[in-house]
Amino acid sequence: METLILTAAAFGAGILNTVAGGGTFLTFPALVFIGLPPVMANATSTVAVFPGYFGGVMGFRAELQAFDRKRLYRLAAITLTGGLVGSGLLLVSSNEAFAVVVPFLLLGATFAFLFGDRLRRWAAGKSRTMAPEGALGLFLVAVYGGYFNGGLGIVLLALFALWGMTDLNGMNALKSGLSFLLSAISVAVFAAAGLVAWPQAVVMMIAATVGGYAGAPLARALPKIVVQGVIATVGFTMSAVFFWRLVSGG
Template identity: 45%
Template sequence: MRKTGFPTMTLFEILLLAGAGIAAGLLNAVAGGGTFLSLPTLIYIGVPPVSANATATLTALPGYISSAWGFRHDMQREGVLALWAIAGVGIAGSVLGALLLIITPGDTFLWVVPWLLLLATVMFAFGPALLRAIQKRGAGSAGIGVSVAAILAVSIYGGYFNGGLGIMLLATFGFIGYSNLHGMNGLKNVLSAVVSLVSAITFIAAGLIAWEPAFVMAISATVGGYLGAIVSRRIVRTDLLRHFVTAIGLIMAAVFFLR
């Protein structure tokens, strides 16, 4: 079990975490990509990389749950897998991903982080276009084996690294036969919540959560998510916001590549 005790934070660190949490909550509610801010901030204040990733996953959970509740009436079965089956595969994948993170040495994860950030940024930037291409193709539902493999793969990714999970799930649902975007968004949030919850429980059991930073960031992210729900109704040019988040992701990836 790793030691994750965290010394008393300074006022600057508390304010930095609170600001990053609010911004991450806003981004997740409006466009996604909040992990691009929360993870680097946690690492910057001294949380070990693996613990920072686990803590960022935990702090994203409240936003996923509230978003899932908002889409509760939109979800319906479209592919060959029932909703309970998708959730079951998601649970299995998230456990595998979380266990993989637990056994990853801190130095190794720090080497992997910029690549994961770059992958998540690329998916965030081109995910909507990929989703439209998949839906335009109209190839119908994928088979059970392909559907299970696709959900399992993205759930393992989500259990290991939460960044970009939402857009990857949307692309996966489009690939396996979903076409109702509202339903896909609802299922995306439910599965994101499931993956994050199972991963967080695994991380807590392994002693990976930095609780003081997590407490500050979780509260501020919840506030940011609530504000984001209000702001999102007034934003007309969401494409500009997506470009902004993409730029943040690229900058953060570059910073970690240069470390």
């Protein structure tokens, strides 16, 4: 039963990540449901969805190669540093403390997915208010991504708009590349610290990869409003569940 739950959650997460993102809404709660402590569940969830980021990088190879190499190295270094700090924060977080912030993180990520386009358009209108490719903004976003991965792509796209970027393909390519690096450093830290439940992680990695492949036709066929409805339903439901757990002490 445990394997069935994890496989179904990871398969669904792979589909969601391909269609719009939000796989964390399924993988993290499933791991908590089967009994993993919240911190270990978060670390294992990060490992479970990691292969999907590599697929995104490969899909945007041409766009990434168009970036100046020195520019990419600089952004990569900032991202890795922030991811390392965020992952380190998770290591020193108690399960009790992390359980308190999880409902708010899930709720915030849900709103980010729902209003991501508006957030990006707003950020584009404010592009002159932030220095292009500022280190501080990317560092803070990377810290968040290293601590909790939900909604990372939306936040990165908004940050790029604040930098003044306008080419959506280039923005998505950079988002995929930096997300992959951020997840890689997080996976390395969590693995070294012994926070990953590997039997569960391997099952979920396989299922998420298959789900990601299966999600491609859906991504092309589903209307955007349907995708947003699915994301909203899953995100708000999981947020409510974890708020209830927090209040009830469960």
